[in-house]
Amino acid sequence: xxxxxxxxxxxxxxxxxxxxxxxxxxxxxxxxxxxxxxxxxxxxxxxxxxxxxxxxxxxxxxxxxxxxxxxxxxxxxxxxxxxxxxxxxxxxxxxxxxxxxxxxxxxxxxxxxxxxxxxxxxxxxxxxxxxxxxxxxxxxxxxxxxxxxxxxxxxxxxxxxxxxxxxxxxxxxxxxxxxxxxxxxxxxxxxxxxxxxxxxxxxxxxxxxxxxxxxxxxxxxxxxxxxxxxxxxxxxxxxxxxxxxxxxxxxxxxxxxxxxxxxxxxxxxxxxxxxxxxxxxxxxxxxxxxxxxxxxxxxxxxxxxxxxxxxxxxxxxxxxxxxxxxxxxxxxxxxxxxxxxxxxxxxxxxxxxx
Ligand SMILES: Nc1ncnc2c1ncn2[C@@H]1O[C@H](COP(=O)(O)OP(=O)(O)OP(=O)(O)O)[C@@H](O)[C@H]1O
Ligand SMILES: [Mg+2]
Numbered sequence: 001x002x003x004x005x006x007x008x009x010x011x012x013x014x015x016x017x018x019x020x021x022x023x024x025x026x027x028x029x030x031x032x033x034x035x036x037x038x039x040x041x042x043x044x045x046x047x048x049x050x051x052x053x054x055x056x057x058x059x060x061x062x063x064x065x066x067x068x069x070x071x072x073x074x075x076x077x078x079x080x081x082x083x084x085x086x087x088x089x090x091x092x093x094x095x096x097x098x099x100x101x102x103x104x105x106x107x108x109x110x111x112x113x114x115x116x117x118x119x120x121x122x123x124x125x126x127x128x129x130x131x132x133x134x135x136x137x138x139x140x141x142x143x144x145x146x147x148x149x150x151x152x153x154x155x156x157x158x159x160x161x162x163x164x165x166x167x168x169x170x171x172x173x174x175x176x177x178x179x180x181x182x183x184x185x186x187x188x189x190x191x192x193x194x195x196x197x198x199x200x201x202x203x204x205x206x207x208x209x210x211x212x213x214x215x216x217x218x219x220x221x222x223x224x225x226x227x228x229x230x231x232x233x234x235x236x237x238x239x240x241x242x243x244x245x246x247x248x249x250x251x252x253x254x255x256x257x258x259x260x261x262x263x264x265x266x267x268x269x270x271x272x273x274x275x276x277x278x279x280x281x282x283x284x285x286x287x288x289x290x291x292x293x294x295x296x297x298x299x300x301x302x303x304x305x306x307x308x309x310x311x312x313x314x315x316x317x318x319x320x321x322x323x324x325x326x327x328x329x330x331x332x333x334x335x336x337x338x339x340x341x342x343x344x345x346x347x348x349x350x351x352x353x354x
Contacts, residue, residue, distance in 0.1 A: 013213075014246050014257060018317060020211040021243045023236050023281070026071050027206065032199045033069040039190050040073045044163050047086055047135035053163030055156075055185050057174060060192030063234030066167050067141055069192075074139070087136040093146040102140075102151045103127060124151075128158045135161040144170040149181055156184040194233040201226035204238045211242060217257045221245065224262045241265050247314050268309060280310065284318055288328055292345040299343060319343060 019025055030037065036058075043054040058066050074090065077083045089109050096102045100120045106127050107115050115123060136159055140146065143166040156164065164185065166173070174182065174189075195203065204226050208217045225245065229238030244265035249257040287303055294302075300315045310318070322328045331342045 012255075014216045014250055014255075015211060016213050017211055018243070019321065020207055021239045022321075023239060026068060026075065027210075030065060030068050030072045031202055031206065032195060033065050033072075033192075036065075036069050036190060036192060037073050037076075039188075040070060040165065041076070043165070043188060044073070044077065044137055047137065047161060047163060048082060050135070050161070052161050053135065053137070055162075055164045055187040056166070056190055057185075057187040058165065058167045058190045058192065059171065059173070060169070061194055061233060062169055063236040064192050064194050065235065066192050070139055070141070070165060070167060074137070077137075086134050087131060088139075089136060090139045090141065092141045093144075094142040097145050097147050099148055099151040102146070106131075124154055128154070131155075131159050137163050137165070139165045139167065141167045142169075144168045144173050149178060153178070153181050153184070156181065195230070195235070197226065197230045200230045200235070200238065203235055204229065204242065207239060208242055212246060212257070216249075216255065217242075218259065221257055221259045221262045224259055224266065228266050237269070241269065243314065244268060244310075247311050251311065251313065281318070283308070284315065285322065285327065288319070288322070288343055289345045293342060295340050296343055 020027075040056065040058075043056045045053075047053040058070065060066050071090070074083070074088055077088065087110070089106055091102055091105055093102070096105050103120055103123045104115060107113075107123060110127060110130050112126065112130060114126070118126075138155060140152070146152075152164070155162065164187075166185075166187065174187075177185070201223065205222060208222060225238055225241045228241060229235060241262065245257050245262045248264050249261040252261070254261070284303065287306070287308075288299060291299055291302060296316050296319055297312075299319070300308075300312050303310075303315060308315070319328070319330075323330050326346070328346060329344050331344065333340045333342050
């Protein structure tokens with residue numbers, strides 16, 4: 001055997017589809033959450049019979065499929081063509097955290113364009129008229145991040161046929177909610193429990209099958225990642241470790257991802273909080289926004305100096321993803337020394353890209 005037999009060539013990659021490891025990627029099936037999906041669907045069903053829907057509060061710790069299961073139900077609704085006769089409005093309150101931003105988002109979803117210079121209260125009147133034309137499913141994800149609950153009160157009070165689904169990590173959300181809103185909401189409660197070890201392994205195995213080339217991820221290596229993910233109870237951590245292990249293996253020009261690569265990936269995350277991992281995408285985008293016009297190398301240097309932990313390879317892949325999504329642009333500049341890629345942020349806001 002030659003010393004270089006096991007080495008990846010320049011253009012070879014262990015990854016088949018890196019997008020599959022994004023946290024907001026929605027898999028074809030969301031295993032182990034069938035009962036919860038059924039429950040969510042039951043709350044919406046009355047709307048299909050032109051009755052008022054049931055409201056629902058979904059609770060549970062981070063990274064256990066609350067958003068994914070809910071989005072899955074909405075996708076089914078759309079795929080069955082059932083959403084044609086209703087409005088389906090999904091709002092992430094981490095991104096839209098005031099009544100005004102939520103109202104603008106609803107206007108946008110309703111394709112209502114006359115928003116310039118209008119006061120929030122006037123816009124609310126406009127959207128209520130529009131929304132009452134069909135039954136509405138509202139999903140407010142990360143509802144605890146919403147700074148004021150005025151919009152909830154208004155929607156509960158003034159929309160006739162609706163299901164309001166609220167998703168939160170906070171166990172105290174309902175207890176802290178204004179009495180007038182709570183008594184109008186009267187939600188069913190659906191509490192998501194974290195996954196057991198076998199389920200964690202099943203989910204990560206499925207993701208790895210889509211994300212990596214065939215037979216590159218060693219079974220025992222995957223188990224290591226599943227154990228760590230099960231310990232931390234957040235699937236996002238597992239997705240991060242899958243990607244990181246793949247990167248480490250590629251950096252070593254290995255054709256397979258071994259237990260050793262996974263151990264190194266796990267070592268790297270010790271000391272980083274899951275919140276840091278979750279917000280990585282936003283962090284990288286903000287960094288590009290603040291340093292528009294710099295090269296990818298320079299951006300990675302700034303990112304690392306500010307405590308960023310992802311390798312240059314992962315970082316530049318993320319940048320390429322953003323280019324593909326049209327969020328940023330890459331220009332080639334020719335100088336005496338050769339070519340440099342300049343990364344520029346486009347004028348649209350971050351919030352337009354969820
Ligand atoms: N049963 C599952 N099958 C496949 N992927 C899953 C499953 N459960 C969770 N995931 C994946 O794990 C990641 C985290 O899930 P999700 O975003 O739904 O978490 P969450 O419970 O909403 O967390 P948070 O409270 O932090 O928002 C996502 O990438 C999601 O696709
Ligand atoms: Mg979520």
